[in-house]
Amino acid sequence: MTVSPEPLSSEPLPSASLDEVAPSEVPEPELAEAEAEELPEPQPASRSGVNWRWLVLALLLGSTVLAATVLWSKRANWRGPNAIRITTPTAILVTAAGLGLLQWQLDRRRRQDLFLLSQQQADIARQQAAEAARERYLDSIGQWVLQRSLTTAPSLLRQPILPLTPADPNGLELEIQVARARTLAVLSQQDASGRGSIIQFLHVAELIVGEYPRLPLHHACLNDANLNGLYLKAINLSDAHLSRADLAGAYLREARLVNTQLNEAQLTDASLGHAILWDADLRQAELRAASLVSADLSRADLSEANLQGANLQSATLWNAVLRGADLSQAQLGGCMAMGADFTDADLDGADLVQANLSEADLSGANLSGADLQDADLVRANLSGADLRGANLSRADLSGADLSDARLDNADITAAHFGDVLNLSEGNRRNLCKRPVSQLEAHHPTTGLSPGQCLGCDKPDDS
Numbered sequence: 001m002t003v004s005p006e007p008l009s010s011e012p013l014p015s016a017s018l019d020e021v022a023p024s025e026v027p028e029p030e031l032a033e034a035e036a037e038e039l040p041e042p043q044p045a046s047r048s049g050v051n052w053r054w055l056v057l058a059l060l061l062g063s064t065v066l067a068a069t070v071l072w073s074k075r076a077n078w079r080g081p082n083a084i085r086i087t088t089p090t091a092i093l094v095t096a097a098g099l100g101l102l103q104w105q106l107d108r109r110r111r112q113d114l115f116l117l118s119q120q121q122a123d124i125a126r127q128q129a130a131e132a133a134r135e136r137y138l139d140s141i142g143q144w145v146l147q148r149s150l151t152t153a154p155s156l157l158r159q160p161i162l163p164l165t166p167a168d169p170n171g172l173e174l175e176i177q178v179a180r181a182r183t184l185a186v187l188s189q190q191d192a193s194g195r196g197s198i199i200q201f202l203h204v205a206e207l208i209v210g211e212y213p214r215l216p217l218h219h220a221c222l223n224d225a226n227l228n229g230l231y232l233k234a235i236n237l238s239d240a241h242l243s244r245a246d247l248a249g250a251y252l253r254e255a256r257l258v259n260t261q262l263n264e265a266q267l268t269d270a271s272l273g274h275a276i277l278w279d280a281d282l283r284q285a286e287l288r289a290a291s292l293v294s295a296d297l298s299r300a301d302l303s304e305a306n307l308q309g310a311n312l313q314s315a316t317l318w319n320a321v322l323r324g325a326d327l328s329q330a331q332l333g334g335c336m337a338m339g340a341d342f343t344d345a346d347l348d349g350a351d352l353v354q355a356n357l358s359e360a361d362l363s364g365a366n367l368s369g370a371d372l373q374d375a376d377l378v379r380a381n382l383s384g385a386d387l388r389g390a391n392l393s394r395a396d397l398s399g400a401d402l403s404d405a406r407l408d409n410a411d412i413t414a415a416h417f418g419d420v421l422n423l424s425e426g427n428r429r430n431l432c433k434r435p436v437s438q439l440e441a442h443h444p445t446t447g448l449s450p451g452q453c454l455g456c457d458k459p460d461d462s
Contacts, residue, residue: 180216183220200227223242236255237255244263248270249269258276270287270291273293275292275296309328311330312330322340325342326346346365357375382405384404387405388407388410392415393415405427
């Protein structure tokens with residue numbers, strides 16, 4: 001049955017276009033039997049008949065045992081009927097035991113072969129059923145999109161999804177809920193490539209793009225999905241499950257991934273500029289060389305994520321968690337990371353110029369060689385941090401905790417150390433030995449020099 005061509009009909013969309021896809025997409029018994037008949041029958045092959053090699057080995061074993069028993073009986077001076085009475089049954093018993101053991105081994109291997117073959121057949125059947133379900137789903141959704149695009153005003157298709165109300169004259173909201181249910185059911189049955197195909201189709205059809213997608217995929221199962229290298233600009237997969245998904249090289253600019261599960265996802269070289277990832281789970285995600293320029297990662301969990309060489313310039317990391325993350329050589333210039341947790345993170349050689357790290361937790365972090373020019377480190381926790389060779393020129397460290405921090409060879413030109421906490425006397429003296437050009441340069445905002453803040457009465461310019 002097709003949709004009536006009359007625009008804005010008072011009748012809801014007939015069920016033929018969407019109900020063709022059953023929630024479970026399990027084939028009927030007759031279809032399953034037909035598919036099973038097409039599959040090859042189990043063929044244990046060479047092990048199903050007599051295996052002459054094992055038979056010969058068994059006979060050799062029996063002969064060897066018989067000869068050994070005869071020789072042993074001669075050495076024991078057994079002669080006549082006594083020797084025959086002892087050696088013959090012994091040889092027969094040993095040979096029978098050997099044959100029984102060999103037969104057991106053959107049966108065991110045959111059972112293993114049958115089990116593996118049945119598993120292969122079951123996998124093939126599941127794959128065929130999933131492919132058939134995917135084809136029916138894509139046809140059904142495609143027809144629905146085409147029919148609704150022709151009979152419904154575009155504004156209705158792009159409006160925010162609201163709860164079902166009697167004021168919906170076209171039944172569009174109900175159809176969307178049915179389509180979403182069908183989509184979630186089919187996605188749960190697909191393998192990695194099948195899920196990727198469906199997502200690509202829905203994106204091209206503009207059903208899952210923008211702030212208010214026409215077909216929300218909240219809680220959709222996309223774990224392990226293969227989305228490698230796909231063009232998915234402005235896609236909305238908020239609240240979806242994408243654990244271990246392959247998004248390497250994918251174009252996800254302006255994507256909305258709010259509260260999305262992306263733990264252990266592969267995002268190497270992915271483009272996520274201006275993407276929104278509020279509260280996203282990116283634990284142990286692979287983000288090497290990924291572009292996150294101006295992305296919003298507020299409250300996102302990036303614990304132990306690999307962001308080596310990633311571009312996070314002007315990104316928002318407010319209250320984000322980056323414990324143990326690898327940010328070596330990453331570009332974080334101008335990022336807003338207030339209150340972020342960088343505990344034990346690796347920021348070796350990272351670019352943090354003009355980064356806002358106020359009240360951030362950088363305890364135990366590796367900041368050796370990092371560029372922190374003009375960075376805001378007000379009340380930051382730098383206890384145990386490694387700042388050897390770091391560039392802290394014009395950085396504001398007011399109220400920062402520097403207990404056990406390593407500051408060897410750090411450039412403190414015009415840095416502000418007002419009210420720093422837990423700065424050891426040894427560190428203070430070492431800082432006071434910096435060149436006069438560093439100690440006497442005044443911070444552009446406070447007008448105080450490092451020497452004045454640190455109480456260096458006689459700066460040593462040696």
